[in-house]
Amino acid sequence: MSAQETPNVAAKTTKTPKGAWTITFLLFLFMVVNFADKIVVGLAGVPIMTEMKLSAEQFGLLGSSFFFLFSISAIVVGFIVNKVPTRWVLLTLAVIWAVSQFPMVGTVSFTTLLICRIVLGAGEGPAFSVAAHAIYKWFPDEKRTLPTAILSQGSAFGVILAVPALNWIIVNHSWHYAFGALGVVGLIWVAAWLALGKEGPLEDTEVLAATEPKIPYVQLLTSRTFLGCVVATFGAYWALSLGLTWFTPFIVKGLGFSQRQAGFISILPWVFGATIVILTGWISQVMMARGYTTRVSRGVLGSVPLIVGGLILTAMAHVEGAGLQIALLVVGSGLCGAIYVVCPPMLGEFTPASQRGAVLAIYGALYTLSGIIAPSVMGTVIQRASSMLDGYLTGFTINAVVMIGSGVIGLLLLWPNTEKARLTRGAAAQGTALKGAVSPT
Template identity: 80%
Template sequence: MTAQTTPKGAWKITFLLFLFMLVNFADKIVVGLAGAPIMDELKLQPEQFGLLGSSFFLLFSISAIVVGFIVNRVATRWVLLAMAVIWSLAQFPMVGTVSFTTLLICRVILGAGEGPAFSVAAHAVYKWFPDEKRTLPTAILSQGSAFGVILAVPALNWIIVNHSWHYAFGALGVVGLMWVVAWMVMGKEGPLVQTVAMAAADPRVPYFQLLTSRTFIGCCAATFGAYWALSLGLTWFTPFIVKGLGFSQKDAGWISVLPWVFGAVVVLLTGWISQVMLARGFTTRGARGVLGSVPLIVGGVILAALPHVNGAGLQIAFLVIGSGLCGSIYVVCPPMLGEFTPVQQRGAVIAIYGAIYTLAGILAPWVMGSMIQHAAVPLDGYMTGFTINAVVLVVSGLLGLLLLWPNTERARLMALAAQPKFA
């Protein structure tokens, strides 16, 4: 087989999907960024605010699975468009006076709309790049999350400080609709899709075999740990800066950018290093599996040391580095799944993977809120929550090292698929 070339227009679509993920994460971060004024205005206890953070993920996983099967049959162009419309409309009710219940419902709806975002975007971009060229586009795609925070936090925080947290939600709704217009004009379906000849050479594998493969389980376990840290960052990082360390809302807005700047560097470096390793003959076990798992363990060890360092600056540095290292796993897991999953099943498998690891988003914010509410002083509760995060990261990284073997997975699954009992 000869290597496929990258179709014309692939990078334009990658950029549009990067913007798609940028809007996606700006939507996610706004509740955490406005956490202190929201808690003050609505008179919320830490457990209630933790529940608000968790509510976003209530239908997140279910939606991801449902839409994952839909994109096996419906063009990703239209699915992405519908999702962005839902995001935008879910923001506008917060512009006026709202109750905790209204805010909770809108976040649940937003989470349902955003649940499939990364998996559908990855499936869409993989229609523009052959397998050996997918790691860097995946890294760029995932960096929509970091830049969504880096660019949005200063602007949204300015709105929160100078006007109201209500208007920050409205601004995100407007930006989402702007992306909808741009996608309607320039969005296209990728040409690298399943053909009759490809289907004959790439038989369908039973989903049970795909979803119980060690690499799929390893991806879910490893990314679960990373997402635990991510969801804490989305919900609790800014409240920790304001209520735990005593910074002002204005200063906290700038500090809140730091984990995402560091994470962006980590992710882009991972994408580049992975492709260099592959070009030099490393197996995907090393260039993807090991490369993505080791930073989780290192990040967990750094977070475990956080409660034992003194000074706000040092504590912020440990938190930024420990949580930022987790980003490597997001770059390598979707391409690993794409290695051994037949094209006609890839959208669903990546979506189910996303649905499983984002369950961490339901647990982590609520666990942190519970730790804070029941601690003698709030800072002790935060430190307990970060210690739990450290344990989760180390365990998930070790599971990744044990289970991620994508270079041998495809041959094993194809051999199983070829056996008469699966006919």
């Protein structure tokens, strides 16, 4: 490509193609379904434990089981979307989600429920990274933060919209039918995506794979910004996975609210989290437009709320009153949402587009490992505590420590604005060394 052609390419890629926001909205709905599927077990936790006579440890295992294949699936599919159009990958994932819900409609054993949650987790593991990769084919780098924020908000709206409806089904009919309703909704999304889903025009996967310079994966995955994103989001996801599994049981069994009341209270963290995520996406994009580096407008902006949120959670065990404890939990855990907005664009800054799907997927696979650990740790702590409320408060204190530590590490490591140049120089130096090693003497 000549020097004269380069500006034209840059000019083309800075314009958002027609249809980009339609795809963003469809993928937002994709994440709505994704998180509605996740929340249903936590929302129906008390009825499930009562009907199946489960202990706190068994229910913690059920919450963790969702993540058993989550990370493995994310990595495998991440490499697949480097070469396969995201349109078909997203369709396949959504079909798996829908089908895995229907066995719970009838009488179900604990083993069957466990297996279905493992299968669902395998289908949902790659969801966010594949959806982000798909959106980035529609938006240039400087315009990606807000679409990422909207995509992330599918999680909050999935809970906000689903919880009242699912809780109504649970209270007035049965928790079994709540799963069936989610299966039907999943199939509706599949039909909409078949009709309207398209591949983004800004990047051609096959062309990029053949022509774009590569950076060795070992350098990408050991870069400080990649490691910082993994650690920071690990702490945020610890809080999220507790919210998915244990928030409603905490409201009912720990604080004494009814299942009907808990249905409304359970949406509060997600409403607050949605506000944080949208604000973060907007503020980040404004800061970048005003000339701030992505170190500040993405790295610092995402890490500091984690630290502040963790500090707020530490106060839960030292205050009296259900209302105040809920407020601290809502605000403390809700602040975690900022990191989800900024990390995928940061990784996209320095990762070649033909390798981005795999890098985003590996990032997702690693940080979601906390989803295996956190629900099980909470269940064990509750089981062994002197009282149920003490167990919950101890579990949330552990969560606070994890958040503070991960936020501090993220603050130290997230430097995306200098990462690309450093990695490119490293790859070039390595290539030169290899050529020198094989050249004849």
